[in-house]
Amino acid sequence: MKKKWENDVSPFKGDVRKIMLIMRLAVLLTFVLTWSVTAGTYSQNARLNLSVENAAIEQVLQEIEHSSKFIFVYESGTLDKSLKRSIYVKNETIDAILSQLFEGTDVNFRIDDRQILLYKKDSFLNTLERPDAPLVQTQQPKPVSGKVIDSSGNVLPGVAVVIKGTNKGTVTGIDGKYMLADVPADARTLVFSFIGMKTQEVQIDGKTVVNVKMVEETIGIEEVVAIGYGTARRKDITGSVSSVGGTTLKDVPVTSAAQAIAGRMAGVQVTKTEGSPDAEIKIRVRGGGSITQDNSPLYIVDGFPVDNITNVAPADIASIDILKDASSTAIYGARGANGVILVTTKGGSDGKGKVSYNTYFGVKEVTKSLDVMSPYDYVFYQYERRAVEQMRATNELERYYGDFLDFDLYKKMQGTDWQDKMFGRTGTSKYHNLAFSGGSKSFKYNISLTQNDEKEVMLGSGYSRTNFTVKTFHKINDWLTIDLNTRLSDTKVKGAGTSSNSRLYHTIQFRPVDGLMDFVDSSVTDEDFEATNSSIVNPVDQTNDDYRRVKDLAFYFNGAATIRLSKNLNYRFEYGTQYGQETENRFYGINTTNVNLYGYQPIVAITKNDIKGYRLANILTYSKRDFLPGNNVTIMVGEELNYYKRERLIASAKYFPMYIDAKTALTNMSLGTADPISTTDFPPNKISSFFGRLNYDYKGRYLVSATFRADGSSKFAPGNQWGFFPSAALAWRLSDEKFMAETKSWLSDLKLRASYGESGNNRITDDAWKKTFSITSGGLTVNGDGDGAIPTPIILPGSILSNPELKWETTITRNIGLDYSLFRQRISGSVELYKNTTKDLLIKATIPSSSGYSTQWQNIGQTSNRGIEITLNSLLVEKKDFQLSASFNIGFNRNRIDNLGEVGSWEQTARWIVTGGPAGDYLIKEGGQVGQMYGQVTEGMYSFDDFDYVDNKYILKEGVVNNGLLGGSYKLMPGALKLKDQNGDFLIDGKDKVIIGNANPKHTGGITLTAQFRGFDLSAFFNWVYGNDIYNANKLFCTAAYANYPYNNLLNEMNLEDLFSYIDKSNGNVITDPAQLAEMNKKATIWSPLMNNIPLHSWGVEDGSFLRLNTLTVGYSLSASLLSKMRISKLRVYASAYNLWTWTNYSGYDPEVDAMRSTPLTPGIDWCAYPRSRSFNLGLNVEF
């Protein structure tokens, strides 16, 4: 008997206890069920003699096997090894013997001819129908078989296949195949289910072969999301959490995770403030509450708080969850008011080791350049401004550019396109990512190495970063698991960009032609020319002389030990630490404007920042299901300490030898004259916290959660350091209610939730509560100011009066949301309404200056944000060969300034240019919004009807508004800029300012479309911002003829055809006859650029709405069968484009811009922002 057994199925019996559960069952059942086809008579006829005394059951079974043809098949653990039985039987059927043997135990048996299956009574095997039970049927049952594979084409063993409406079914074997012997003719559907995959129902339709491809469960209620200090299933959360998965992010060809999430989550507005590779990425969750402090959300990576997520490689991310309302953020207490962004990096996974390699190579080009004046228009305008202003005689111009009457020659010339020289080169991107992951149940690992190299479109601009991540999970024994996580990132940035020192306008405004110097070897030397022109310099020379290298090394380590104290009680200890070192080397050469004040000699500055931080947390979680039937509860309490410190050193020197190059100067700083070295030891930021959370639910239908946190922060004075942040939320799963039973067929899930909570904002200036002094090396010297003078530093008190009463800015949020899921999660999404109030806002209250100070920080303000968010995900088409899904999100937000205390209102000046710019260009007022631009309205230009011409002078008529206070080179005459009088006093001044723009959008959102067809995949992602205005400072500045910039070029808005001009083209004289002037300018549409002081007027504020095709990816994956020969499990080639197209009416470089960020009160300004580029990439994903 044994031998036969061994020949037939040798690997089977001995290995029963060794094979994994699923495989075991699969093989077991396949065996059992296939053999059940043959009619069993051996079992009914066989008679056995058995005589065993007090033996273990196994022994008895072995006896039976020895003396018969029977074979016992059972899972290990089915038999109680300690049980001993005695059997004395003669000539008995096997059925009777086994009934006697197993009487009083929980073991059942089933006989199929020679195989006897033993199983425990509560095993699911019990539910499978006995094949020899009678069936009621009207027609012949048919067999149905097939094969089940997963989305990559791999076979899937262990998938349960059940005939819908019955308990009859089977399980797929190791080869993914299944066989159902008697499928009744009236059975219509088979249900295929497997953990982690979407359950599928497939129509039988009279077929005998039904093959199925299972798809991973990515959207839907089984998804697990990260919430503060833990995770939860999406179906159980009561607060507002939006998520993006790592699979969505990995294909977006950007270097920063922060940029990859733009537009993907409702209510989360992501703005890359300019196009430089290290540009700040501003993230705002549901608007921002504070008006004077930073509104950035709290960033947490694997439990550890970080400054930002720009150095996290998208390839390393498993998911990003954003907590938006207080019931989810209150657990972060003092830092949660602006939302919390939780990033979870990829850990290892069960299963054999996997090696994956991803790479792409791409090219980039700038998306837009601004039109500037042609050479002829340029020289004509330069001549005109001198002739009209009489500030610089036209002789100087003619000396360099030739006689006026020869200017026609310039019409044939091609001007130098400086924007092309600066931004016209083709940038490149190179990306490599190598990851090893794998593990078993007790050990999982993920090691990943990523390298990004970017050559940007701007001259001298580049970026590179290396990321190295190791994440391990180790289950040491059944009560202790250890998680270890190390992250290292090394970033290098090259180039100074365009916004520091406002470099961009040099590119736009540098002269397009050099005049005579191009033609003749004149006596005019270059230096003379340059000297008269020192305020606008050659942008290429300036950029080459503007050296900047930043090296940022960041190291993070997190470790956690989870101890299972009892079945329901877990203790987790977390420790994390952070080290960072950032070094910036800066050199300004003779061609930059920075050296103008220092003898036109080069300057060097080195800045070093050292960052250190740590975090300790103890968390205790108790979780019990069914403490009363149907009632589940989880309680978590914890305690945490956070510490963060920065130290800085700045060393600078001036007056280097003139022609030295950057690297020599930086390595030989003794060649310059050293400035006093500045070292700063910033006060450490410490937070001590206690927190707890309670989650309760009844059958998953009624859910309650409450959190509480107490935070003490070192930023406040003793006595005001502690803040308390509670929250509560309720959720009701309507779809589980009895009255919703009819909807079950189409409504898979409907959950209504409401929450209320408080969280705080502690992102305020350090030491605002105490009186402090600081050392400044001002201009003071002792021993006179001649040769023996010694500069002496002085100690000054702060200029803002301290306030020991300062406390947190607190945000109260109220949120109502509805999560829905229809048609078995083919359509799912949520709708939310929220209202956030932020009170105790820190405002610089004006106090009487007789106190010695003009302002003091006080908690007196209040703002509110209210809005609606809608998310919709849908699986439009799901067929075997073709899938199409779409998702959509939109967020409406409206902010309002509720209270500013006694101050009531003030005007904020952005000060984008040091002199000559507008004052008070934003209005901050109760009842208004943050971001309202305040200025005059453009009426156009003065016409001849506005003036009387008397004694060769234009005299403004009565009743015509007077714009003369603009002063400087502005002349009140026809063709000059005319602004609108608002208050009827016929004079344009501060009283005529009105709100002319609003930087806040009405709504923002994104649309994603993904499609799969056979091996091809396509995804397109659009994002938009609608209804916001942009303050186009570039346009205002580059259309004015500043007296201090004698040779500046202007934007083509001021081209000669449209321009109101005063010069007679035939002889170069200023036209004095009004009739002649009017005739010449009858087609003029734009006013004269002659003005020194630029007001903010409505022509400079434009609609910034845009729709962007953000990412487009097309890929092709080779089929599984082809690959298995090469031992590769996945191979995909793809092409992607980033920032492919932007639809917008905005005339500047790009509508996504925010240049003046030192205060949140001046958003939406486009001033010297680095232009953006679009990129095209080709990539490869391989997995072994």
Next chain:
Amino acid sequence: MKMKRYVKFFCYILLSLSVVSCEDYLATESKSTLTEETTFGNLDFATKAVYGVYEQLTSNPLYDYNFMFYKTDNDVEVNWGANNGAVYNISHYAATEGTNYLQQVWNDFYSGIEKAHLCIDNLPKSALWEGEHANEARRLYGEAVTLRAYFYSELIHHWGDVPFKTKSTQAGDEFNLPKTDRDSIYEFLIQDMKEVEDYVPWMSKTQTTERINKAFVKGLRARMALAYAGYSLRNKTFETRRGRHWEEYYKIARQECKEVMDSGEHQFNPNFENIFKNLHTYTMDLT
């Protein structure tokens, strides 16, 4: 096995609690930011803090540039520039609400007074006051007191009765102060300077004219006494009258000047006319 677990667990809790229970955990100190104690506990820092008070005089609205346009257009000097919507208007007493130079002068003087107050309040409390540097500390104190007096005297010259405070501003103070009659201000300050006269050495000891010396203190005292005792236009009533105890203060003025002359520490220009001649021929006064 279970016991070991519990032991471990409690160890951790105790560890972290011990850090938390220390209330000092939340206290922060940065070596770069100085508090009142650290600034005035160290002679070098205290000196630099007093330099900060001097530095106030160099601000652009004050003696750096704009201040020279004030108090012109009189029998002695006239500003020839026409009204320009800015500081020239002040010369011609034609300032409008847009001329914010007046506000800046006011702000800068009070800012200087506050800086002086921080020194005046903290020096007597500090460790320096009784230590080895006691003399230096008193000299600094004297300088701060004199500078404060100087600032107030300028404020009175321009605005008459002004808000008067004698201590540095604290967070809970009433910031809206009423005007104090100039007589009271002068009386207080003149008495105040008497007390610090001895703290400040003569120039022969300080060897520099860059910092206040005894002659300056005496001279300022005399000047302020004269201003007090003389006629000035009063704010509320528009009368022109003298300070209430004017006879006494003429005596003070005379005495101070006499003490400076008798001290032998300074030489004096024997001819009053020379002062004008030197000024208008742009020569230095060599006495």
